[in-house]
Amino acid sequence: MKCHIKCGRISPNVFKQYQNCRPASWICPFCLLQELPGDVNISPDPGKINNYWDKLPFPFGFSNDDLSTTDTTGDTTLEGMEDYDFTAFNSKGLHHIHINIRSLPPKIEELRFLATKTNATTISVTETWLDHSVTDNEIHIDGYNLFRKDRNREGGGVCIYTHINRAVTRREDLEVDDMETVWVDVLLPRSKPITVGTCYRPPKSNPKLFIEHLENSTNMVCSTNELIILGDMNINTMKDSYLTRFYKSFISNNGLLSIINEVTRISKNSISCIEHILCKSNFKVRQSGIFQIGISDHFMVYCTRKKAVESINFHNTVHIRSLKKYDVKLYISKLQDIDWSSRIYNCCEVNIAWSNLKKILIDIVDTIAPQKQIRLKHKSQSWLNSDILMNIKLRDTLLKKNRSIRFQKTGLN
The missing domain is CATH 3.60.10.10 (Endonuclease/exonuclease/phosphatase)
Incomplete structure (x- = not known):
C-alpha cells in the first residue's frame, strides 16, 4: 500500500525501501480515499492480521458496518450505483x-x-x-x-x-x-x-x-x-x-x-x-x-x-431497416416481376431511367425490409466496470x- 510516511505510521527506513519501486504518481488512500489499492479487502475479515482497514485512522465509533456495499458483480453499467437517492x-x-x-x-x-x-x-x-x-x-x-x-x-x-x-x-x-x-x-x-x-x-x-x-x-x-x-x-x-x-x-x-x-x-x-x-x-x-x-x-x-x-426532439432516435421479414427469394421474385423494358430499357433520358430504377428498388426494399424508428440509449464506457463503481460508492x-x-x-x- 502506497501512502505518506505519517499516514501509514511507518519508519523512514521502511519508507525508503519501497519508495524506489513504487509508481511515479500515486494518491495516498489515507488522505483522499480516491485511489483504493487492489489488495484492500472491502469486506475485511476481523480474524485476519493483514487487515488494512483497521490501520486507517477512523474516529471512534466508525465500524466496518459503515463500509458495507451492495454486490454489483457482473454489472458493468452505471445502474450498479443505486444507493444514491435521485428521487428529487x-x-x-x-x-x-x-x-x-x-x-x-x-x-x-x-x-x-x-x-x-x-x-x-x-x-x-x-x-x-x-x-x-x-x-x-x-x-x-x-x-x-x-x-x-x-x-x-x-x-x-x-x-x-x-x-x-x-x-x-x-x-x-x-x-x-x-x-x-x-x-x-x-x-x-x-x-x-x-x-x-x-x-x-x-x-x-x-x-x-x-x-x-x-x-x-x-x-x-x-x-x-x-x-x-x-x-x-x-x-x-x-x-x-x-x-x-x-x-x-x-x-x-x-x-x-x-x-x-x-x-x-x-x-x-x-x-x-x-x-x-x-x-x-x-x-x-x-x-x-x-x-x-x-x-x-x-x-x-x-x-x-x-x-x-x-x-x-424528446428522444434521440435513428431509422433502421427491419430484416425480420427479409427473404432473398422474395426479393429476386419481385425483381423478376418488374417490366424493365417499358420503365428502363426503352427510356431515352438517362436521368429519368435512373429515377425509375431507384424508385423500383426502394419500393421493393420498403416492402420486404421496412424502415422503423428506434431510440438511442446512453451506455457507460466499457472500462467503467463494477469494481470501479463499487470503489466510487465506497469513497x-x-x-x-x-x-x-x-x-x-x-x-x-
Whole structure:
C-alpha cells in the first residue's frame, strides 16, 4: 500500500525501501480515499492480521458496518450505483445543477453518470481547470451541448452543459473578459426564456469588482426573462461580514433570491455556504437543495423549475431497416416481376431511367425490409466496470461519514 510516511505510521527506513519501486504518481488512500489499492479487502475479515482497514485512522465509533456495499458483480453499467437517492430529480420540471468539480477531465465519467441520473436541463461546472489543449470531444456528454470559458490547467474556468432537447443560445454580451462566467438563454415553447448564468469568483480576486460585473450582467437581462445564476462565489453567507452584507445587498436590490442556505463545503477546520443559486422569482422554483457526492470537496447544489414544458426532439432516435421479414427469394421474385423494358430499357433520358430504377428498388426494399424508428440509449464506457463503481460508492460513503464528523466538531450540529 502506497501512502505518506505519517499516514501509514511507518519508519523512514521502511519508507525508503519501497519508495524506489513504487509508481511515479500515486494518491495516498489515507488522505483522499480516491485511489483504493487492489489488495484492500472491502469486506475485511476481523480474524485476519493483514487487515488494512483497521490501520486507517477512523474516529471512534466508525465500524466496518459503515463500509458495507451492495454486490454489483457482473454489472458493468452505471445502474450498479443505486444507493444514491435521485428521487428529487423524478419530479416534473426543469432541473438545474451546479458543482465545483476541481478539474473536469479526470472526473468526466462521474459527471456523465450524474447527467444520466438527473436528466438536468443545465449542468453548471466551475473550476474546470481547462485550456485549449483539452478538446470538446474529451469532455463531451451524450445528449448535451457544451459552452465553456477556460483559464488554464492549474485552476479556474467555467462551463455549462445544456440538454439537446432545449433550444439554447449563448449570451456573450453578458460575459466580461476578466470574469469567469458563461451565460445562455434557454428557449422554451410557449414560455418565457430562462437566462442561466454560471459564475466562479477566485478567492483572491476583488469581490466588489466581481459583484459589480455580476450586477451589470444581471441588469442587461431582459426584464421578461426568468433568471437563474449558479456558481461558486467564494462568499460565505453563513458568516456575518462586510463582504457578506454587501453581497446580500446586491441580491435584494436586484430583486433576486438566494435559495441555497445550507452548508455546501466542509473543510478540515470550517464549514461554509459558498455555492449559491440566485433566481429572479422564487414562486417558480419547485425545490432546491444540496447533493452530497464525492466528486470534489464541494457539494452539488440544484433547483427545479415548477412548470413542465413541452420538449423539443424528446428522444434521440435513428431509422433502421427491419430484416425480420427479409427473404432473398422474395426479393429476386419481385425483381423478376418488374417490366424493365417499358420503365428502363426503352427510356431515352438517362436521368429519368435512373429515377425509375431507384424508385423500383426502394419500393421493393420498403416492402420486404421496412424502415422503423428506434431510440438511442446512453451506455457507460466499457472500462467503467463494477469494481470501479463499487470503489466510487465506497469513497463517497467514507467521505460522507468524514464530513459528518467534521460538522459535529464545529459544534453547530
